Each structure stands twice: as C-alpha cells, then as structure tokens.
Amino acid sequence: MTSSKSYSLLELSKLLETTLIGDGNAIVDNLKTIQDANDSSLSFVANQKYSKYLSSSKALAFIVHPNTIDGIDEGNYLVTDDPYLAFAKASSLFSSNLIKQNIGSVHPTATVFPETNLGKNVVIGPNVYIGPNCSIGDFSSIRANSSLVSDVQVGSNTHVHNGAVLGSDGFGYAPSKDGYIKIEQLGSLIIGSDVEIGAGCTIDRGALGDTHINDGVKLDNQVHIAHNVELGSHSAIAACCAIAGSTVIGKNFKMGGLSGVLGHLNIADNVTVGAHTLITKSIKESGEYIGIMPAQKPKDWAKSSIFIKRRK
Amino acid sequence: MTSSKSYSLLELSKLLETTLIGDGNAIVDNLKTIQDANDSSLSFVANQKYSKYLSSSKALAFIVHPNTIDGIDEGNYLVTDDPYLAFAKASSLFSSNLIKQNIGSVHPTATVFPETNLGKNVVIGPNVYIGPNCSIGDFSSIRANSSLVSDVQVGSNTHVHNGAVLGSDGFGYAPSKDGYIKIEQLGSLIIGSDVEIGAGCTIDRGALGDTHINDGVKLDNQVHIAHNVELGSHSAIAACCAIAGSTVIGKNFKMGGLSGVLGHLNIADNVTVGAHTLITKSIKESGEYIGIMPAQKPKDWAKSSIFIKRRK
Amino acid sequence: MTSSKSYSLLELSKLLETTLIGDGNAIVDNLKTIQDANDSSLSFVANQKYSKYLSSSKALAFIVHPNTIDGIDEGNYLVTDDPYLAFAKASSLFSSNLIKQNIGSVHPTATVFPETNLGKNVVIGPNVYIGPNCSIGDFSSIRANSSLVSDVQVGSNTHVHNGAVLGSDGFGYAPSKDGYIKIEQLGSLIIGSDVEIGAGCTIDRGALGDTHINDGVKLDNQVHIAHNVELGSHSAIAACCAIAGSTVIGKNFKMGGLSGVLGHLNIADNVTVGAHTLITKSIKESGEYIGIMPAQKPKDWAKSSIFIKRRK
Known part of the structure; x- marks a missing residue:
C-alpha cells in the first residue's frame, strides 16, 4: 500500500524509541528494503549480511544496530539494540491501515x-x-x-x-x-x-469441552485446528499446518509449514517443529524436532526408498 | 452450544435404547465429559481408561458398558454394549441444532x-x-x-x-x-x-465424466478432491488431505490428516492410510498403510538424512 | 455441463486445425471419453494405451495422431500431431462457459x-x-x-x-x-x-517489495504462496502446496500436490518437484526432485522408522 505519510527523523526517533544520528529535520515518506530504497526512504539493517548494501543504498536514513555503523561517520541513522523490532513499529507508521479507518x-x-x-x-x-x-x-x-x-x-x-x-x-x-x-x-x-x-x-469448536487459542497466537494462512485443541500463548504456526483433536500444546510453540501434530498428545512449552514434519508422540522436552524426508534426484530417491523399505 | 434441554433418565433410556439402572425420575440437562461434569450432567465412559474417574465424577448419570459397572452397586447408569454410539445419539438430544431451526x-x-x-x-x-x-x-x-x-x-x-x-x-x-x-x-x-x-x-467436477462422492462419506476440513475421483461409500478423510485426479477409491477408506493419494490409482475397499503419508501406487490389499518420516532432534535428523541420501 | 452445441466434422477440422478423414457432414454434439462416448460424440486418443478401445467405442469421430489409425480404413477422424492439444481446444467449443455469458x-x-x-x-x-x-x-x-x-x-x-x-x-x-x-x-x-x-x-501481498505471480502460471486449489515470492512464468502447482516467503522460482516450475518450498531460496528454471516433497535448499540445476517417504504396512514401516532413527 503506498503511504502518503511523512515523518521527520526527529519524530521517528521518538516514535521508535531509537537514538538519532544525523539530520533530525530530514523527512522520509516511505519504508523500503535497503536495495529498493529511494532518496526519501527509511530503510533498515536487521541482519548483518545486508550491511554491505549500506554504502550503495539510496535511502535517506537507516534503522541500525550500533555495531552496524561502527566506524562510519556520515549518514542518518536511528540506532537501537533491536533494529527488527523498530522496523516492525515503523511499518505501522507507514501503513494506511484500512481496518483502523x-x-x-x-x-x-x-x-x-x-x-x-x-x-x-x-x-x-x-x-x-x-x-x-x-x-x-x-x-x-x-x-x-x-x-x-x-x-x-x-x-x-x-x-x-x-x-x-x-x-x-x-x-x-x-x-x-x-x-x-x-x-x-x-x-x-x-x-x-x-x-x-x-x-x-x-478452527473447530469443542465437542463437549472447548477449543482454546490463547493470547498472542499467530496463525498463518490455511491452518487447521481441530476440536478441543489447546494452543498455548504466543505460539506461531506457518501455513497449511494441521493440529488434530484434543492435543494440548504449551506456550511459544512454533511450527513450519505443511506440518502436523496428531491428536490427544501433550506438547511441552517452547517446542519448535520443522516444516513438513509430523509429530506422532507427546513431547516433554522443549527444543527442536524435525522429520523431513530429504529431496533427491529421482534415481537417488528410488535407491533410498528401496533401501528404507528393505529394513525388515 | 449451551442447551436448555432436559430429560429424565427414563426418557433417555428409551431414546438411547439403553438399559436403565438407578433413578428414572432423575433429570439431566447437559452432556459433559466425565471430568467436567456437574451434578445435573449426563456423562459416559466409552474408553475403559476413563473408568477410573467414575467414582470422583460429579455427573448424575453415565452411559456405560456393562463391564464398566461390574461390582458397582450405586449410581445411575444407561447401560449398552456400545457406549460411544449411545453418546453420539445423546449429543444430538442436547444440541440446539441451528440447521434444524x-x-x-x-x-x-x-x-x-x-x-x-x-x-x-x-x-x-x-x-x-x-x-x-x-x-x-x-x-x-x-x-x-x-x-x-x-x-x-x-x-x-x-x-x-x-x-x-x-x-x-x-x-x-x-x-x-x-x-x-x-x-x-x-x-x-x-x-x-x-x-x-x-x-x-x-471438490472439482469432472473433466468429461463425473466426480463421485458416495453415500455416507465424511470429509474433515480443508480436504481437496480432484476431478473424476470416485470416493467409496462410508469413507472418512481427516483434515488437509488431497486426492489427485481420476483415482478410484473403494468403500470404508480412511485417511489421517495431511495425507494424499496420487492420480489414476485404484485403491481397494477397507484401506486405512496414516497421517502425513503419500500413496503412490494402486493398492489391491485392504489394511493399513503408513509412510511417516520420524521426527527427531535436529542433530539426529541430520545424521539420518545424510544416511538416507548415501544409499546409492 | 451438458452442452447444446453441435458441429459438423468439417467445421471442427477447421476450428481445431486438424486433417479430416471421413464424413465432413457428420454432426457431433458432445465430447466424451472413448469409453463413455455415444453415437453423436466426438472423442479422442491422446495416449496410445487407449487406442485399443477405438474399435469398440460408439463415438462418431475421434481426434487422433496419424499413427493411431495406421492401417485403419473406416471411421471419422480429425488427425493431428498433438491430439491432446486439439482435445483441449475442442473442450472449449463444447463448454457453456458461464463466465463468457x-x-x-x-x-x-x-x-x-x-x-x-x-x-x-x-x-x-x-x-x-x-x-x-x-x-x-x-x-x-x-x-x-x-x-x-x-x-x-x-x-x-x-x-x-x-x-x-x-x-x-x-x-x-x-x-x-x-x-x-x-x-x-x-x-x-x-x-x-x-x-x-x-x-x-x-496469496499474500509483499511486506515491503511485491509478490509476483508471472504470466501463464496455473495454480490448483488450496495452494498458499507467501509474501515476496516470485513465481516464474508458465509454472503449474498442484493442490495443497505452499511456498514460503521471499523464495524466487524460475520459469516452468512444476510441483506435485502437498509439497512445499522453504523461504528465501532460489529455484532455477525448469525444475519439477514431486508430490509430498519439501525443498529445503536452493536449486541451481533444472530437473526433477523428489522426497517421498515410502508407504508400507505398519509393521514394516515401524522397522524402517526405527532403523532411520538409529543412524547416529
């Protein structure tokens, strides 16, 4: 959505709770990636591997971690220990949010x-x-x-x-x-x-009891959650996953796309499941779980497949 | 949905075709699990592992198998050889079914x-x-x-x-x-x-011929069925499955969530497919089929993955 | 959809750019498979394994490759090097396309x-x-x-x-x-x-940049495409697939059902991915990739599963 909003860097530094380095009167009117930025853009470096684009970017100002600009003595910066979070907050400032309207x-x-x-x-x-x-x-x-x-x-x-x-x-x-x-x-x-x-x-309602999706949960598109599931607070589930009936999942659960959890299981807090993985048993220990069949050229896959089936 | 319906146990024993033990004049006004029941609840024991909750449950009456109350000489019971089926029928009696309205x-x-x-x-x-x-x-x-x-x-x-x-x-x-x-x-x-x-x-219509979903089939949410599939009567398919084009599937097919069947296959009657499994060939023999890649901690999964790929 | 349209074989031979053999005045009023055809049907043989039905089919005329009727000296044929393409064009002639109306x-x-x-x-x-x-x-x-x-x-x-x-x-x-x-x-x-x-x-719109679905792409039902994906022209993706964020996919990509591609990857032109397969790494080389866990009887699957997990 093209935004018509504009902010001075001084305003932004306050709104985003960041430290301003550079010209507080400079005006930005859009938020762009470091590579797509124009001369009135606010941009950001949240991942150090993108810092190499800093010098060539056209952006007027950048949200950065202090380390990113170590030794750099020109340019406009909004400096913070968590540039990605400041970027998230900035995205809201440049959004013409229809729902709010x-x-x-x-x-x-x-x-x-x-x-x-x-x-x-x-x-x-x-x-x-x-x-x-x-x-x-x-x-x-x-x-x-x-x-x-x-x-x-x-x-x-x-x-x-x-x-x-x-x-x-x-x-x-x-x-x-x-x-x-x-x-x-x-x-x-x-x-x-x-x-x-x-x-x-x-998301189905409960059969006798209730289905619970707790505070702060984020579900991507086309997720299915069956009846009587309890999904712990601040869980995040990627697209096309399914959770079967009566499974109880703890806080901060994360799951990659196309994955599932069978029914009537208990999953501890702070569990992360990879993409295209099925959880078939209860999990008591927090941490990562993954069950992806590796993709190969057809000839190699056929050999692996026969090998797997011969284990009897 | 909260129901305002109430029944005497005598009424229920007739409606559910069960044998009454206890007070036929007692009135129940809701249906709950054995653990969530209150003092006007009808509850049930369909799985023997829940019979341990019988003595502590607050329910006024229980749908049970005769074996469940063997040796118990107090309480109200609706006794039947198939408590789960009687529970299913009871659920209908307590439902304020909007569609019927x-x-x-x-x-x-x-x-x-x-x-x-x-x-x-x-x-x-x-x-x-x-x-x-x-x-x-x-x-x-x-x-x-x-x-x-x-x-x-x-x-x-x-x-x-x-x-x-x-x-x-x-x-x-x-x-x-x-x-x-x-x-x-x-x-x-x-x-x-x-x-x-x-x-x-x-569910897609046929290309030249027709797609057929036969009597008594139950599909969970987000199932996809392609053109010219024939799905046999009384099949039950869990959420997020897909059946590809022109596959013909027999009666009483069952499939767990996130699974699929490739196109142009023939699947016999009485086949059950596990969750997160792909059927790639026709199946002539009834029975169960499963193809789940086991989920592991990332380090172990990485070793398994390399091992699978080395089989050449 | 039952069509009320009818065509002479002469008309059809022109519309479908095929060579007519037989009676140009004969009238067909429907398009059917070779097995379901009636005496006013147009039918087709696109796959040689169906040519065995030619002699017993009731169809009035057939779209065929020259080789299919080699040595046959009776019947009505619309002859072309690509019978499947001519059939696709014919399907449009017999469709009462509501959208066009x-x-x-x-x-x-x-x-x-x-x-x-x-x-x-x-x-x-x-x-x-x-x-x-x-x-x-x-x-x-x-x-x-x-x-x-x-x-x-x-x-x-x-x-x-x-x-x-x-x-x-x-x-x-x-x-x-x-x-x-x-x-x-x-x-x-x-x-x-x-x-x-x-x-x-x-299909999600982009976060900062845009999501691109290029010309000629065909998506089957219930496909999910995340923000900032670029999907190359003339790609075809089967049902229930998911492509994660910021992945860039080349031309003529094909993917079977229930498959996925992780985020932030680059996939070359002319890549084909099997059904129920997850792509976890960028692909530089065109060709086929497949990662299906074979389906087995439960006893055999359990052995394979244990075997896979023991590789440590």
Whole structure:
C-alpha cells in the first residue's frame, strides 16, 4: 500500500524509541528494503549480511544496530539494540491501515446474529457470517468472507483474516451398523487477545469441552485446528499446518509449514517443529524436532526408498 | 452450544435404547465429559481408561458398558454394549441444532440460480453461491460462504460446511508452444446422501465424466478432491488431505490428516492410510498403510538424512 | 455441463486445425471419453494405451495422431500431431462457459472499492470483496466468494476461482518482550496474464517489495504462496502446496500436490518437484526432485522408522 505519510527523523526517533544520528529535520515518506530504497526512504539493517548494501543504498536514513555503523561517520541513522523490532513499529507508521479507518463498523452485507456481543471499535467486513452465541472483543476485526459458525468467543485486538471459518463442527462420528453417526458438537471456541488467524484457516469448536487459542497466537494462512485443541500463548504456526483433536500444546510453540501434530498428545512449552514434519508422540522436552524426508534426484530417491523399505 | 434441554433418565433410556439402572425420575440437562461434569450432567465412559474417574465424577448419570459397572452397586447408569454410539445419539438430544431451526429456508443473501432443483427442507445459508445445473436433496444444507460452482448434484441429508467450494474447475491443461491451454471441464460432481463436507473443502467436477462422492462419506476440513475421483461409500478423510485426479477409491477408506493419494490409482475397499503419508501406487490389499518420516532432534535428523541420501 | 452445441466434422477440422478423414457432414454434439462416448460424440486418443478401445467405442469421430489409425480404413477422424492439444481446444467449443455469458458484469452482491481499476469485459462474481488499490485486467474474472484484500494487480485473461484470498497480510512479526509485534505489510501482489488461481488459494501481498505471480502460471486449489515470492512464468502447482516467503522460482516450475518450498531460496528454471516433497535448499540445476517417504504396512514401516532413527 503506498503511504502518503511523512515523518521527520526527529519524530521517528521518538516514535521508535531509537537514538538519532544525523539530520533530525530530514523527512522520509516511505519504508523500503535497503536495495529498493529511494532518496526519501527509511530503510533498515536487521541482519548483518545486508550491511554491505549500506554504502550503495539510496535511502535517506537507516534503522541500525550500533555495531552496524561502527566506524562510519556520515549518514542518518536511528540506532537501537533491536533494529527488527523498530522496523516492525515503523511499518505501522507507514501503513494506511484500512481496518483502523473502518473502526466501529459492521459492513451492510454482513449477516450477524442479533444477540452477538460486539465489543467497542470492532470491524465486521463484507459478507461475514456470525452465528449464534458469539462475542467479539474490543478493537478486533473479522475480515471479508469469514464465518463464525457458532459459539465463538474472540478476545480483544484479535484479527481474523479473509475466508476463515471459526467454530465449525469438529470431525466426530461414532461407527454403527448404519454407517457413521454424527456426534453433535456442543462446545465452544475461545480465542484470546492479540491473536491473528490467517486467511482460509479453519478452527473447530469443542465437542463437549472447548477449543482454546490463547493470547498472542499467530496463525498463518490455511491452518487447521481441530476440536478441543489447546494452543498455548504466543505460539506461531506457518501455513497449511494441521493440529488434530484434543492435543494440548504449551506456550511459544512454533511450527513450519505443511506440518502436523496428531491428536490427544501433550506438547511441552517452547517446542519448535520443522516444516513438513509430523509429530506422532507427546513431547516433554522443549527444543527442536524435525522429520523431513530429504529431496533427491529421482534415481537417488528410488535407491533410498528401496533401501528404507528393505529394513525388515 | 449451551442447551436448555432436559430429560429424565427414563426418557433417555428409551431414546438411547439403553438399559436403565438407578433413578428414572432423575433429570439431566447437559452432556459433559466425565471430568467436567456437574451434578445435573449426563456423562459416559466409552474408553475403559476413563473408568477410573467414575467414582470422583460429579455427573448424575453415565452411559456405560456393562463391564464398566461390574461390582458397582450405586449410581445411575444407561447401560449398552456400545457406549460411544449411545453418546453420539445423546449429543444430538442436547444440541440446539441451528440447521434444524432454519429448515426449508434460503437466506436472502444467497445467490441461487433460478433453475436449481432444491429438495424439501433444505437450508441454504448466508452468502452461498449456487451456479447452473445444481440440485440439492431433501434435508441437506449448504452453509454460509460456500460455493457450488456448476453441475453439482447433492443427495439428501448431506451437509456442506462453511467456505467449501464444490464443482470447481478441475486442474487440466494441455501444454502448447503458447503455454498451457485450458481443458474446459464438462463433467459433474455427484455427491451422495448422508455425506458431510468439511469447512474449506474443495471438490472439482469432472473433466468429461463425473466426480463421485458416495453415500455416507465424511470429509474433515480443508480436504481437496480432484476431478473424476470416485470416493467409496462410508469413507472418512481427516483434515488437509488431497486426492489427485481420476483415482478410484473403494468403500470404508480412511485417511489421517495431511495425507494424499496420487492420480489414476485404484485403491481397494477397507484401506486405512496414516497421517502425513503419500500413496503412490494402486493398492489391491485392504489394511493399513503408513509412510511417516520420524521426527527427531535436529542433530539426529541430520545424521539420518545424510544416511538416507548415501544409499546409492 | 451438458452442452447444446453441435458441429459438423468439417467445421471442427477447421476450428481445431486438424486433417479430416471421413464424413465432413457428420454432426457431433458432445465430447466424451472413448469409453463413455455415444453415437453423436466426438472423442479422442491422446495416449496410445487407449487406442485399443477405438474399435469398440460408439463415438462418431475421434481426434487422433496419424499413427493411431495406421492401417485403419473406416471411421471419422480429425488427425493431428498433438491430439491432446486439439482435445483441449475442442473442450472449449463444447463448454457453456458461464463466465463468457456474464462478461462485463459486476454482481450486485459484490463489494468493490470505487477506485478499483476494472478492465474491459471483466466478471466479478457474487459476494466478491475487492479492497483498496486493486486493478483487474481485461477479460479476467474473480469468482464468487473470493477476496482481493488490498493492493492486488491482476493481469488480463486471468481467472481467480471461488473462495480464493489474494493480497492478504503476509506472516511477519518481530519478537519482543511483549510478544510478537506485527510487521504491517506495505507491498503489493502482482499477478500476470493468462493465470489461473484455484479455489481456496491464498496469496499474500509483499511486506515491503511485491509478490509476483508471472504470466501463464496455473495454480490448483488450496495452494498458499507467501509474501515476496516470485513465481516464474508458465509454472503449474498442484493442490495443497505452499511456498514460503521471499523464495524466487524460475520459469516452468512444476510441483506435485502437498509439497512445499522453504523461504528465501532460489529455484532455477525448469525444475519439477514431486508430490509430498519439501525443498529445503536452493536449486541451481533444472530437473526433477523428489522426497517421498515410502508407504508400507505398519509393521514394516515401524522397522524402517526405527532403523532411520538409529543412524547416529
């Protein structure tokens, strides 16, 4: 989104809680990578491997760590021990955040159950459906084409991106001689505050108890979370992952894309799972877990595959 | 969903076809797990490992197998050889099923082609789109924000959950010197009765012939089924699976989450595939198949990975 | 979709740029597989293994390679060196393409930002949401229940299928002592011409720079593409794949279903990745890559699994 906002470096140094080196009256009007910057850009070096571009970049000013400019005696800098965090805060200053512009509005094309408990300053987007027994906390948003099916509590400052389905029926059936008999899902989905639910995610409400997505959780797009899962606070899950029913996951869980956790497991705090990995057992010890089959040329893969299958 | 329904144990014993032991006049008004139950709860023991909670549970009554209460001479019980099935039936009695409340309605925000053949007592939810050449059987529902693109026949008692896309174009292109040339998809998608399609699923209609989802199939959320697949009756597929084009799958197929079946294969009846597993060849023999790469600590995984790749 | 269109073989031979053998006045009114054909069908043999059905097929005419009818001296044929391509072109002739019927229309239930740059002959379907700073090229379509969140440029002759979400927020957060701080996504999503985006796909706009989906790309359903990816022209990606942030992929990339590519990688032109495979490193050499864990019976898989884990 092209921003029309501009700031002096003096203003920015205060807003971003950084130390200014250089011209406080200089005006920046956009935020760019060090390679794409123009002569009115603010840029940043969060990873030392990009510091080599400092001298050739066109940016007017840079957010940097003190070490990055050690021995450099010209240019404009906003200096901080955590340049990436200062960059994140700067991104908000240059964003024309549509949600903030529409605060407090329910789009006329949304279908919202009359008893829904809508907090202050919520945004309900176009074509959203909100069913019975739902509540939305202050400053939260439900974006276009999402559904809150039934019995969903959303905390404050939580954002549900487009096309997500929350509070859907969990996948539960009892086998019988007449085929599967559906287990009606009587529980709720309880989502904390400061949560983001990516586009196209699906999170089922509980079967008898509840599904819990705790404070500060961030879900990328197309993540699926089954009924009665508890996902610990400040967890971050990449795209296209799935967590099966009744699994309880601790705080600060991280998972790469296309990965999964089987049902009815317990996962400790501070566990990190690689991409394209399946967790099949409970994990008591924090740390990293990975189970990627290495990709090879077809001939080599065929040999590895036969070798793996022969181990009997 | 909190239910306001209440039943005497005598009523329940008849409705659930169970044998009553205890006070037939006692009234239960909710269904809970054995650990979460309160003093007006009906609960159940379907798995013997939970029977240890029987004595400490606050529930007023329990659905149990006769063996579970062997030697116990107090309390209220609904006794049956299949407690899980009786629990499933009980869940329906305590559900305030919104679909049943809206039976026979097309939501005013839905866009339905005028020639659509709508059966009796169907429910078409908010923002649903139903395109040309579709029919919906009796007592079926299409939930909010779903699309039936074109040429979709839905049987009776079938439920399509939110955000699903049925009858979409199959993925078919002919390579040419000018890039891929689209193969227009001229077939249909035919879905049987007593089927559930989870939230966010996508099922393509056929290219020339038809895609078939047979009676009693249950799909969890975010499952993808490609054009010209035939999925046998009473199959159950967990979240985030994909079945590629023209594969024919027998009855009672089961598949764990994040798994797939390649295209143009034949899979026998009564095959069960583990989670995060890919089936690359036709299967003639019923039974279980699994292909999960074990998850390990990074150091151990790296060694395994190098070892696998050295087999040449 | 049942077509009411009919063509003489003479007409077809011209439209499909094929050589007619047989009765140019014969009329076909449908396109079917060689096994399902009826006596007014056009059919085709694109794969020699189906030529055995030629003599028993009821079709009135066949699209064939010259070799297929070598020595056959009766029947009606449209002869070409590329029967599959001629079949693809024929599919278009028999399609009652709804999009073509609705050309130039914005459905009244769509919510489109007033400044949106709509090209000529675009189709915007029911319940579509188009946010700020978007443009749609000539003859492109956005199908029902899709969202273009913000800053999305769509080329011409490009089709976005149902329930897709384009231009969503990329997954970017800076860790802080107060939890994750969101990095506002300031870039765009730029989609070329002759692109198809499958049902339920999600493609994020760029964080600072842009996400690029180049000309002629075809995405199957439920594909996820993260922020700042560049996907080379004429790439084709099967269902349920994910490409992580900032990865740059060359031309003619192909990927089977349920596969992924990690972030910040460079992938050469003409790379093909198998199904259910994760690419973890940059690829400089064109060709095929595959990393599927073989599926086995549980007993054999358990042995392989233990064997893999013992390599330390």
